[in-house]
Amino acid sequence: MHSIRAQFFGFITALLLILLILLNTYPLISSRDLVFEEKKRSLSSQAAVIASSLSGLETLSRPGIEEVLRILDVSGLERILVTDTQGRSLYDSGGSQSAEGDVAEALSGKIVFRSRFADAAFASACAMPISGQGGLAGVVYLYETDTERAGLILDVQNRIMIVSLVIAGLSLAIVLLFSEVLLHRVRELVRSMRIVAGGDYDHRLAVRGQDEIAELGEEFNQLTERLDENERQRRRFVSDASHELKTPLASIRLLADSVVQNENVDVGTMREFMTDIGSEAERLQRTTEKLLDLSRLDDDVQVASEPVDLRQAAVDALTMLRPLAEEKHVSLHSELDDGCVIMANNDDVFHILFNLLENAVKYNVPDGSVRLLLREVGDSVELTVEDTGIGIPEEDRLNIFSRFYRVDKARSREAGGSGLGLSIVHDAVLAHGGSITVGANKPRGSRFVVSFPRATSEETGI
Numbered sequence: 347m348h349s350i351r352a353q354f355f356g357f358i359t360a361l362l363l364i365l366l367i368l369l370n371t372y373p374l375i376s377s378r379d380l381v382f383e384e385k386k387r388s389l390s391s392q393a394a395v396i397a398s399s400l401s402g403l404e405t406l407s408r409p410g411i412e413e414v415l416r417i418l419d420v421s422g423l424e425r426i427l428v429t430d431t432q433g434r435s436l437y438d439s440g441g442s443q444s445a446e447g448d449v450a451e452a453l454s455g456k457i458v459f460r461s462r463f464a465d466a467a468f469a470s471a472c473a474m475p476i477s478g479q480g481g482l483a484g485v486v487y488l489y490e491t492d493t494e495r496a497g498l499i500l501d502v503q504n505r506i507m508i509v510s511l512v513i514a515g516l517s518l519a520i521v522l523l524f525s526e527v528l529l530h531r532v533r534e535l536v537r538s539m540r541i542v543a544g545g546d547y548d549h550r551l552a553v554r555g556q557d558e559i560a561e562l563g564e565e566f567n568q569l570t571e572r573l574d575e576n577e578r579q580r581r582r583f584v585s586d587a588s589h590e591l592k593t594p595l596a597s598i599r600l601l602a603d604s605v606v607q608n609e610n611v612d613v614g615t616m617r618e619f620m621t622d623i624g625s626e627a628e629r630l631q632r633t634t635e636k637l638l639d640l641s642r643l644d645d646d647v648q649v650a651s652e653p654v655d656l657r658q659a660a661v662d663a664l665t666m667l668r669p670l671a672e673e674k675h676v677s678l679h680s681e682l683d684d685g686c687v688i689m690a691n692n693d694d695v696f697h698i699l700f701n702l703l704e705n706a707v708k709y710n711v712p713d714g715s716v717r718l719l720l721r722e723v724g725d726s727v728e729l730t731v732e733d734t735g736i737g738i739p740e741e742d743r744l745n746i747f748s749r750f751y752r753v754d755k756a757r758s759r760e761a762g763g764s765g766l767g768l769s770i771v772h773d774a775v776l777a778h779g780g781s782i783t784v785g786a787n788k789p790r791g792s793r794f795v796v797s798f799p800r801a802t803s804e805e806t807g808i
């Protein structure tokens with residue numbers, strides 16, 4: 347694994363290196379070129395002045411040349427060489443540089459200039475033809491070295507180097523420090539992830555600052571929060587479910603035991619016991635069926651949606667519930683609009699309607715009533731189930747859709763309820779893109795409102 351720091355460090359070092367190289371070469375090269383230019387100008391103009399003064403002489407001879415040079419100011423020059431047309435020296439102020447090549451070139455009529463920067467000095471040479479009355483009379487060759495300017499340039503170069511080394515060192519240190527701080531926070535995040543992955547869902551990361559890493563930490567904490575909540579729910583569910591299954595199983599065992607242990611039970615009592623065993627078994631069966639329904643809804647495997655006419659489903663559910671309603675002396679009323687079609691699944695819709703209506707009848711009072719309304723509201727279809735029953739206290743309404751939740755445990759159990767009906771309703775409604783709310787009915791009772799998006803004509807194919 348390449349650590350981020352190594353990559354970062356490598357990148358910054360390469361960048362700094364390029365910068366340093368540029369900084370340490372470009373100013374030097376360009377100032378050197380400037381000096382070359384200047385040398386060329388000054389040396390050529392000096393050569394031109396000497397050449398034109400010499401061309402005024404009738405013949406080039408050492409005394410004549412000395413005379414001319416005395417008049418002209420030639421103090422800055424290291425060497426002055428004047429040759430005749432054959433390249434033979436007529437005057438030489440002295441010097442070891444070989445001038446033959448330049449002189450030969452100047453003899454062919456060209457002005458020659460050369461300059462170089464070496465050994466902390468600028469060395470420049472210029473050779474220029476001297477024109478006499480009858481054409482070429484000779485060549486003047488000038489040579490000059492300049493250590494002053496060279497020293498200046500080298501000094502500047504040294505300073506740039508020191509400053510850039512200091513800057514490079516400082517930036518590397520800052521980068522190192524910064525990446526250390528950053529990586530420390532990343533490592534902290536990774537450590538927290540490992541802790542949570544190990545199963546400690548209570549762990550939270552202490553988030554500092556407001557940058558992207560802090561955002562990441564925030565997200566991580568939220569994720570952990572959700573994991574924690576899921577885990578709690580799962581535990582609660584398992585314990586609730588086992589409890590729900592344990593109670594009827596215990597009664598079945600108790601009833602069976604008492605039949606087995608009592609040798610002379612009469613047929614009537616036996617029948618009574620058996621009926622009780624049967625109803626406990628039935629309750630078990632209902633609970634497990636509902637658990638299966640819930641786990642199917644949980645699975646999120648989207649069952650194929652089909653157009654479902656809610657009116658037809660409502661009529662079916664009402665028909666199924668009529669016997670229970672008659673038994674409880676509860677009257678059923680309905681106002682069902684036509685054309686309320688949604689995209690869903692017939693079984694789920696039936697479960698929703700049946701469970702809501704069953705509750706409305708079960709938790710009602712004698713001579714109470716239940717009203718089912720079905721109508722279109724804008725782009726939605728709204729289902730309302732109202733009853734005049736015992737109602738649901740406001741503080742229980744939040745929990746009513748949780749698994750195994752019952753307001754009045756004794757009453758619900760007596761009515762054969764498992765506390766799963768509304769969870770199934772809730773999950774089924776959400777699975778088909780709907781929403782459900784619960785409130786109070788006036789003057790008494792409860793009201794459940796379910797809303798679904800209406801199926802579009804493309805979906806229904808009509």
Ligand SMILES: Nc1ncnc2c1ncn2[C@@H]1O[C@H](COP(=O)(O)OP(=O)(O)OP(=O)(O)O)[C@@H](O)[C@H]1O
Pocket residue numbers: 636701705706709733735736737738746751752753754758759762763764765766767768769791792
């Ligand atoms: N219309 C209602 N009026 C009053 N209380 C209600 C109503 N509907 C539900 N409740 C309360 O909400 C609880 C949960 O309802 P839910 O339908 O989930 O379970 P259940 O009816 O007890 O059992 P199940 O529906 O699984 O047979 C009920 O036990 C009951 O206390």
Ligand SMILES: [Mg+2]
Pocket residue numbers: 701704705763767768
């Ligand atoms: Mg119910």
